[in-house]
Amino acid sequence: MSAPLRTAPTRRASIARRMASGAGAYGYAQAVSIGTQLVALPVFLHHWDMPPTATGWP
Numbered sequence: 001m002s003a004p005l006r007t008a009p010t011r012r013a014s015i016a017r018r019m020a021s022g023a024g025a026y027g028y029a030q031a032v033s034i035g036t037q038l039v040a041l042p043v044f045l046h047h048w049d050m051p052p053t054a055t056g057w058p
Helices: 009-047
Strands: none
Touching: none
16 A cells, blocks of 8 residues: 655645635636626627617517
8 A cells, every 4th residue: 555645834835825826817717707798798789789688579
């Protein structure tokens, strides 16, 4: 059997920092994506001269 893996405390901090940074970047990317979609829909509806609701749609 192999011995359990152990990491130095500084290495653990480095890994935790990298994971937190990655999670932050992922969250930022998701927020930008959602914001873009929320802004794009009204802009497209305005420029396509479509009513913002489904009423009046043939």
